[in-house]
Amino acid sequence: MTSLNRHTLTGHSAALDFSQPEPVDLSSGKYVKLWQGPQHPGITGNMSLELTLEGDTIIGCKTHVGYLHRGFEKLMERRTFIQNFTVVCRIAVPEPTFNEYLYSHAVEELSGIEIPDRAVWLRTLNLELMRLASFLMWIGGQSGAFGMYTVPNWTLSHRDFVLDLFEEMTGARIYHMYIVPGGVRAGLPEGFEKRARDVMDSTEKMLGQVERVMFNNAVTKARSRGLGIIDPEMIDPYGIVGPNARACGVARDLRKDEPYLAYDQLDFDIITGHDCDAYGRAWQRLQETRQSIDLIRQCLDRMPVDGPFQADMPNVLHWKVPAGETYVKAECTRGEYGYYMVTDGSEYVRRVHVRGPSYTHAIAVMERLAVGCNIADIAGLMVSLHTYPPEIER
Amino acid sequence: MSLRDLLSPFYVWQRAFEKPYTTKRPTLDRPGAPAYRGFHINITETCVGCGSCHTICQNHAIDMVAVDEYVGRDGDSGLRPRFDYGRCCWCGLCVDICTAGSLRMSNEYAWISEDPGDFHFTAGIDDKPWQENALGYRRAEGYHLYPPKRITMPMLPVEESVNTFDEVVRGYDKEQAKKEADRCVECGICVATCPAHMDVPDYIHSIRDGDYEKGLQLMYRTNPFPATCGRICTRRCESVCPVGILGEPVAIRWLKRFIVDQVDKKDYPRILNEPIGESDFKVAIIGAGPGGLSAAYYLRQQGHAVTVYESRASAGGMLRYGVPSYRLPDVELDKDIEHILAIGVDIKYDTEIGRDISFETLLEDNDAIFMSTGLSVPSSMRIHGEDHPRVLSGLQVLADVASGRDPGIGKKIAVIGGGNVAMDAARVSRRLGADVTLLYRRRISDMPADDEEIDESQAEGVVIVQQAIPVEVLDADGTERVCIKWGEAKMVDDPKGGRPRPVLQEDRMHTETYDCIISAIGQSSDLGYLSSEVQDQLAIEWGRFKPVEYQHTMMEKVFVGGDFANRTADAISAIEDGHHAARGINRFLNPDAFIKAEMQDE
Numbered sequence: 001m002t003s004l005n006r007h008t009l010t011g012h013s014a015a016l017d018f019s020q021p022e023p024v025d026l027s028s029g030k031y032v033k034l035w036q037g038p039q040h041p042g043i044t045g046n047m048s049l050e051l052t053l054e055g056d057t058i059i060g061c062k063t064h065v066g067y068l069h070r071g072f073e074k075l076m077e078r079r080t081f082i083q084n085f086t087v088v089c090r091i092a093v094p095e096p097t098f099n100e101y102l103y104s105h106a107v108e109e110l111s112g113i114e115i116p117d118r119a120v121w122l123r124t125l126n127l128e129l130m131r132l133a134s135f136l137m138w139i140g141g142q143s144g145a146f147g148m149y150t151v152p153n154w155t156l157s158h159r160d161f162v163l164d165l166f167e168e169m170t171g172a173r174i175y176h177m178y179i180v181p182g183g184v185r186a187g188l189p190e191g192f193e194k195r196a197r198d199v200m201d202s203t204e205k206m207l208g209q210v211e212r213v214m215f216n217n218a219v220t221k222a223r224s225r226g227l228g229i230i231d232p233e234m235i236d237p238y239g240i241v242g243p244n245a246r247a248c249g250v251a252r253d254l255r256k257d258e259p260y261l262a263y264d265q266l267d268f269d270i271i272t273g274h275d276c277d278a279y280g281r282a283w284q285r286l287q288e289t290r291q292s293i294d295l296i297r298q299c300l301d302r303m304p305v306d307g308p309f310q311a312d313m314p315n316v317l318h319w320k321v322p323a324g325e326t327y328v329k330a331e332c333t334r335g336e337y338g339y340y341m342v343t344d345g346s347e348y349v350r351r352v353h354v355r356g357p358s359y360t361h362a363i364a365v366m367e368r369l370a371v372g373c374n375i376a377d378i379a380g381l382m383v384s385l386h387t388y389p390p391e392i393e394r
Numbered sequence: 395m396s397l398r399d400l401l402s403p404f405y406v407w408q409r410a411f412e413k414p415y416t417t418k419r420p421t422l423d424r425p426g427a428p429a430y431r432g433f434h435i436n437i438t439e440t441c442v443g444c445g446s447c448h449t450i451c452q453n454h455a456i457d458m459v460a461v462d463e464y465v466g467r468d469g470d471s472g473l474r475p476r477f478d479y480g481r482c483c484w485c486g487l488c489v490d491i492c493t494a495g496s497l498r499m500s501n502e503y504a505w506i507s508e509d510p511g512d513f514h515f516t517a518g519i520d521d522k523p524w525q526e527n528a529l530g531y532r533r534a535e536g537y538h539l540y541p542p543k544r545i546t547m548p549m550l551p552v553e554e555s556v557n558t559f560d561e562v563v564r565g566y567d568k569e570q571a572k573k574e575a576d577r578c579v580e581c582g583i584c585v586a587t588c589p590a591h592m593d594v595p596d597y598i599h600s601i602r603d604g605d606y607e608k609g610l611q612l613m614y615r616t617n618p619f620p621a622t623c624g625r626i627c628t629r630r631c632e633s634v635c636p637v638g639i640l641g642e643p644v645a646i647r648w649l650k651r652f653i654v655d656q657v658d659k660k661d662y663p664r665i666l667n668e669p670i671g672e673s674d675f676k677v678a679i680i681g682a683g684p685g686g687l688s689a690a691y692y693l694r695q696q697g698h699a700v701t702v703y704e705s706r707a708s709a710g711g712m713l714r715y716g717v718p719s720y721r722l723p724d725v726e727l728d729k730d731i732e733h734i735l736a737i738g739v740d741i742k743y744d745t746e747i748g749r750d751i752s753f754e755t756l757l758e759d760n761d762a763i764f765m766s767t768g769l770s771v772p773s774s775m776r777i778h779g780e781d782h783p784r785v786l787s788g789l790q791v792l793a794d795v796a797s798g799r800d801p802g803i804g805k806k807i808a809v810i811g812g813g814n815v816a817m818d819a820a821r822v823s824r825r826l827g828a829d830v831t832l833l834y835r836r837r838i839s840d841m842p843a844d845d846e847e848i849d850e851s852q853a854e855g856v857v858i859v860q861q862a863i864p865v866e867v868l869d870a871d872g873t874e875r876v877c878i879k880w881g882e883a884k885m886v887d888d889p890k891g892g893r894p895r896p897v898l899q900e901d902r903m904h905t906e907t908y909d910c911i912i913s914a915i916g917q918s919s920d921l922g923y924l925s926s927e928v929q930d931q932l933a934i935e936w937g938r939f940k941p942v943e944y945q946h947t948m949m950e951k952v953f954v955g956g957d958f959a960n961r962t963a964d965a966i967s968a969i970e971d972g973h974h975a976a977r978g979i980n981r982f983l984n985p986d987a988f989i990k991a992e993m994q995d996e
Contacts, residue, residue, distance in 0.1 A: 079452050080452075082450065082487065082539065083450065083452035083487070084452075086452055086483060086485035086487065087452065148403075150406045150409070153415075154409070154415070157415035157416065158415075160415075164427070167426070167427040167430060168427045168428070168429065171427070171429045171430055171431040171486065171499075171531045172430070172431050172484065175483075175484075175485075177485050177486070183537075185490070185534060185537055186429070186534035186537065187534065189427075189428065189429060209405065209409075212402050212403075212405045213402060213403045213405050213406050214403075216398060216399050216402040216403075217399055217402060217403045218399040218400045218403075219403070221399060308536055309534075309536065309537070310536065310537050310538070312541065313538060313539065313540070313541070314540075314541070314576050315539070315540035315541065315576045315577055315578070315579070316450070316491070316539045316540065317446065317449055317450060317491070317539075317540065317579055317580070318576070318580075318599075318602065
C-alpha cells in the first residue's frame with residue numbers, strides 16, 4: 001500500500017522510541033510548566049497542551065482533551081436513522097459533509113440501498129467543495145500561526161465564497177445536512193454551475209497570490225523549515241494519514257486506493273512530497289487545494305444534470321435497518337475518516353464509532369513532535385498537523 | 395533563503411488597492427440564498443395538524459398545540475406546530491416530512507427581540523415578519539421521506555371479473571401489506587374520523603411487526619365486523635389520511651382485510667377470548683344487520699342475555715342481501731357473524747316483529763331493546779307507469795342473487811340511479827349476462843357512489859348515461875318488455891350556492907325498450923311493525939329516528955341505530971351505533987357500574 005517498507009516496533013530507530021521521559025524536578029527552578037489552551041488562538045479548537053519547558057525549549061508535552069465532549073456516538077443510539085444525519089455533521093465543524101456522507105453510506109450499505117447516479121455525483125461535488133473550503137481555512141490558520149494575518153483574510157474570504165455555494169446548494173453555510181441516507185436532498189439550483197466556476201477561477205488566482213506572499217517568504221521558511229519533522233518510519237505505527245503522510249512521500253489516498261463515489265471516473269494523481277516538515281506539509285496542502293479545484297471543475301463538467309437524486313426510501317418515521325455491521329471510510333481533508341456502525345434490526349443504531357484522523361495527529365503525534373520545539377513554534381506545529389478537537393471527542 | 399523570499403511578501407500591498415472581499419452591511423446587502431433554511435412558515439389553512447413534524451424533530455423543538463380556528467375541522471387534528479427556537483437546529487426535516495406540504499422555511503436569518511418568549515411561536519398563527527416571504531427552503535420535487543404511492547392491489551382482470559361472482563379484489567400478500575403499512579405516519583386523524591373510531595395506526599403497526607393476532611384484537615375492540623369492513627367500508631379514514639394530500643392515502647381498508655385474511659377463523663376464540671360478565675338483564679335486538687349484531691356483541695360481553703330477532707333466513711342484513719358477493723363473499727361475512735354468535739348471542743331467524751311477536755310483548759319481556767332494521771323499502775321514482783311488472787327494484791335484484799334465485803332480468807336492461815346500490819345492481823346484471831345502461835339525472839362527478847365503483851362498473855362494460863331524467867314508463871306493445879321515456883337534463887347553477895340542479899329539456903326526449911328496468915334511487919325504512927302509538931312516542935320523522943345521547947329514544951327501554959337512525963347510512967356507522975347503544979344500554983341498566991367502568995378507562 002505504501003512505497004515504504006513496513007517498520008516494526010522492534011527496530012532501534014529513535015523515531016519509534018516510545019519510552020516515557022523521566023519526570024523532572026519542578027522545584028529545582030530549572031523548568032516551567034505551562035498550559036496552552038483550552039482557550040488559546042494557537043490551538044486548533046478547544047483542547048490544551050500541558051507543556052514542560054526548559055528555557056524556551058519544550059521538553060515534555062501532554063495533551064488534554066474533553067472540553068468539547070458532546071457524546072455524539074451515544075446521542076446517535078437514541079435517535080432514529082433519519083434524525084442522526086442532523087447530528088453527525090457537528091462532529092467536525094469545518095468539514096461536516098464527510099460525516100454526513102459516511103453516516104449515510106453506512107446506513108445505505110446496511111439496508112441495501114443503492115443511490116442513483118446523480119446523487120453519486122452531487123455527493124462527490126459536495127465533498128470536494130468541502131475539502132476546498134477546509135483547506136482554505138487551514139491555509140489562513142497556518143499563516144496566522146506564523147504571524148502573517150493578511151493571508152487569512154484572503155483565504156477565509158474565499159472560503160466564504162465556497163460557503164455561499166453551499167448555501168445555494170444545500171440551504172446552509174456550515175451544517176449543510178445535504179447528504180441524507182438515500183441520496184441528497186435536492187439537485188443544483190439554476191445558475192449554480194456558472195457561479196461555482198467563477199469562484200473556482202478567483203480562488204485559483206488567489207492561491208497564486210498566497211504562494212507569492214506566504215510560501216516565497218523568508219519568515220515562513222525560517223520558521224517552518226525543519227519544524228515538526230515526521231520521520232517516515234512513524235507513519236504506520238502512529239497511524240499517520242492524509243497530507244501529513246503524503247508530504248513524507250507516502251502515496252496513500254483512499255480516493256485512489258479504494259475509490260468511492262465518482263472518484264474512479266475523475267482524472268487525478270496522488271500528490272506526494274518529500275519534505276517531512278511543517279513547510280513541506282503546507283506545500284502539500286497548497287497543491288492539494290489546487291487539485292481540489294480541478295476535481296470540482298471535472299465534477300461540474302461530467303455530472304448528469306437531471307434524473308433522480310434519491311433512492312426509493314421506506315417511511316423514515318419507522319425505518320428499521322437490518323442487523324449487521326460495517327466499516328466505511330473516505331479520504332477527508334486530513335486523511336482517512338471512518339464510520340464503524342452496528343445495527344440490531346431496530347429503529348435505532350446499536351453502536352457507531354467515528355474514526356477521525358485528528359485522534360492520532362493531535363494526541364500521539366503532537367506529543368511526540370512538540371518535544372524539542374521552541375515555545376513560539378508550538379502554534380505553528382499544531383496547525384501544521386491540521387486537527388479538529390471535536391472529532392477527537394465524539 | 396533568497397532575495398526573492400524577502401521581497402515577494404510585499405506583494406500583499408497590491409490588494410490594498412483592490413475592491414475588498416467583505417460586505418459592509420451583511421444582513422441588508424446579503425439576503426439568504428433562495429433555498430436558505432431560515433425561519434419557519436406554516437400555511438395553516440393547508441396544514442392538517444398530522445404532527446409528523448413533531449415526530450421527526452430530533453430536538454423536540456416542535457409541540458403540537460390546539461388552535462381554536464381549526465379545532466373540529468373535518469380531517470384536521472385542530473393542532474398546529476409550535477416552534478421553540480431555543481431548541482431548533484434548522485435541519486428542515488419537519489419541512490421534508492410535512493404531509494400537507496404546508497410547512498416551509500423563509501430565507502430570513504436575522505431576528506432580534508428582547509422578549510425570549512417571542513422565540514417560541516406557532517408558525518402562521520403568531521404574526522411574524524417573514525410569514526409572507528416567498529423564498530426559502532422547501533422540499534425539492536422528487537424527494538420523499540415516505541413512499542407517496544400506494545402498493546397496487548392485485549385485482550381480477552376485467553375480462554374475468556365480468557363473468558364471475560368471485561371476489562374482484564384479491565388482497566395483499568405479506569410483503570405488499572408490510573410495504574403499504576410502512577407508509578402510515580401514525581397521526582391518528584383517521585381514528586377521529588372513523589365513525590367507529592377504530593385504532594387504525596396501531597393495527598397498521600401490528601402489520602409492520604407481523605403480529606396479526608394483536609391486530610385482530612385491536613380491531614375487535616371497536617368493530618366486530620373487520621372482515622366485512624376490510625372489504626366494503628366507505629373508508630372515510632382514507633379520505634382524510636394526510637399521506638393522501640400529496641400522494642395516495644394509505645390503503646387502510648385493504649390492510650384491515652389483510653389482518654383478517656391472515657388469521658384462521660378457528661383461532662378467533664383463543665386470540666380474542668372475550669371475558670363475559672355477569673348480569674341478569676335481558677336485551678332484545680331487532681334486526682341482525684351490522685348495527686344489531688354489533689350491539690349484540692358488546693352487550694353479550696357484559697353478560698346480558700341477548701336475543702336477536704331476524705326476519706330473514708340468514709343474518710347480516712344489507713351486508714348479505716344488498717352487497718354482491720364479488721365485493722363481499724358470504725364466507726367472509728360469516729367469519730364475522732359466526733364469531734359474534736359464538737360468544738353466546740342467541741338469534742331467532744325468520745322471526746318478524748309485528749307478525750310473529752308483537753313489539754309490545756318484546757317490550758314487556760325485556761329490560762332493553764335495540765332496534766336496527768335499516769332502510770329496506772325502495773324509494774319511488776314518482777313517475778307514471780312505475781308499477782309496471784318489468785320495473786324491478788335494485789334491492790330486490792340484489793337480494794334474489796344473494797339468495798341464489800334468478801331475478802329474471804333479461805338481456806338488455808336499464809338501471810336508474812347513481813348510488814352504490816345502482817352500481818351493485820348494474821355490475822350484478824353484467825355478471826348475469828345483460829347489457830346494462832345506467833341512467834343518472836346529474837353528472838358522473840355528482841354521483842354518490844364510490845369513485846372506485848363507478849370506474850370498475852364502466853370497465854366492466856356498464857354504459858353510464860349522465861344527465862338523463864326518467865319521465866315515464868310505458869308498455870312495449872305486445873311484448874314482455876318495457877319502455878322508458880327519458881329526457882336530457884341541463885345543469886343549472888343554484889342561485890343559493892347549492893349544488894347545480896338538473897333541469898329537464900322538454901325538446902330532448904328519448905324512448906328506449908328494455909327487458910327490464912331496475913330502479914335504485916334510494917330506500918326508506920319500513921316501520922310497519924310499530925303501532926302508530928309507539929311511533930308517536932318514538933318521535934319518528936320521515937321514517938327516521940333522531941336518537942338522543944347513547945342512541946336512546948324517547949321511550950325508556952328503546953335504543954336505535956343503523957341506517958334509519960343516522961345520516962350516513964353505511965355499515966361502519968351502523969356498527970358504531972350498535973357499539974354506542976351497547977354502552978347506553980349498560981348505562982341505562984346499571985348506571986353505577988357504568989360510571990365506575992368509564993372512570994377506570996380514563
